[in-house]
Amino acid sequence: MSVQEIESTLPAGSYYFSGNEAATEGAIAAGCRYYGGYPITPSSEIMERIAVRLKEVGGVFIQMEDEIASICSVIGAVWAGAKAMTATAGPGFSLMQEAIGYAAFTETPLVIVDVQRAGPGTGQATRVGSGDHMQAKWGSHGDYQVITLSPWSVQEMYDQAIEAFNLAEQYRVPVFVMSEEAVGHLRERMDVKPRLKIVNRLKKKGAPPFGTPEDDGVPPMPAFGEGERLLVTGSTHNDVGIRKTDDGKAHEKLVVRINNKILKHRESIIQNEAHSLDDAEVVVVSYGFTARSALFAVQALRKDGKRVGLLRLKTIWPFAEELVRDLGRKAKRILVPEMNRGQIAGEIQKYAGCDVVSYCQTDGEIIHPHTIVEEVRSLL
């Protein structure tokens, strides 16, 4: 990869954006120049804004016939040299799963912003939910890794959209910004810095595009039309791209590497934020919009002299297992409030080794700060 410092596309300063607008601007700033999409609530504002913005910056926009076509066109554009993305919500994210597996297996860097709504099924299209995290991790068949981020503010919709592109380029992997309706439609102040760092995919003429000597490496990535005569296939392939569907060793090697290149670099990928953790007996582990309520609750309880802390996960996958293990050794109890039926609580139970309490709310509403205060009080 190569890191480049560039001037921001938006003039530096403060903006009053919705989360969906901020994610769009983050993508443009990071160098996104292709978007293929399909309308779906509550993500459509991203597509509407990027259709205009891509025209302004010389990029390409197309509204495809469905979400499958959207993600497939994104993969095609990336191999033609683009930084590309799409945005969607639950039902569309479900439709994209097969192609997500294809992207992971062909090591195609791309970004999806999933503005989560209340599922399953068509569910509550205009209401908030956070039920797509396990699908993000396990949605396509076979063993692969992706990276997912979880923004809690409009500012982070902007910042994480940039981060998503940078991670995608660095690791040649699909990266998802797992936002929620509440942050997608929230309007608040955000700041744009004059300069930002962006990552561009590594190019190395003649080098194999699908293999490295290391079992956790990221190969360079050429584009169509560069004379490399590329062989891209979603079937098992060797390091130059020749299909090897009967070769067990080739399959093992490739599957291990596309997993290791993420899992072995967990430490540099994972980001989180600690609030009052040092002496905390009860720790709230939270992410996304819910973490706003969790922080309010922790601060209120601290004023009351309660030994309560917050760990906010900014990265969901790969999972912060070492961190949670460490937390479990210090805290008596962990509370995990979620707008789903305990998807991440289960993950924390796997590693924490202490009492983990899951608070689930799936009524299409955000979790109120006072609800978390009450839940924590019952655990003290």
Place this chain on the structure above:
Amino acid sequence: MARDLEAYLRSDVKSTPFCPGCGHGILMNAILRAIDELKLPMDKMLFVSGIGCAAWIPSPNFNADTLHTLHGRALAFATGAKMFNPELKVVVISGDGDLTSIGGNHLIHAARRDMDMTVICANNMIYGMTGGQVASTTPLGASTATSVEGNIYRPFDLCKLVQAAGASYVARYSVTQVVSLKEAIKKAMSTKGFTFVEVLSPCPTQFGRRNQYDSPTDMLKTLMESCIPVEEVERLSGEALKDKIVTGEFIHG
């Protein structure tokens, strides 16, 4: 494959994966001859295919950029690549099941957008790779692994379908009509917009053995006799057209 076309093939590919008697080898030859005669630079060509036997015509054989995609989605991938880099000469080569059944929606929308690319649909009227199941192109009454007593549904007329959706060039030929086929591919590749060539390619392994064809040559012979030029259609009565396959150019500049 003839020696004079070797430059268009990857040097490390020694043989094609097709069954004896399959028409896809003839089609492969026709495509490369068309490219050779048009003097198209392989460095600027992108061949996109889906899943199935015909998807293996370009991948990995053709010595150019090849994108072997998901089942049915070749046109969606191709659309993204072409939209981002219009300098790429994009040719989609795939089968009937891939392009017109699971990928049917992408086919009509790519035609509606008049996306600047050539689509070559190798139609063997059956799902060959998966063991010979009925397709959206299987003739009425034909026996397959999933229509043993005969297909009860009418097949798509693929040329009419893409024509109605707005394609800029539409032709149908059989692999038994090699010169016309090559010329049609050349015309498709030189016409701007969405161009479509349906190619009837026999599958003796899956279709032939279930439908009383004694040999691949028998199947080729029957195919040859079934094809009638579009120019002759008006002169023939309904009965004479029964079981005939109309070949020729349906939309051309």
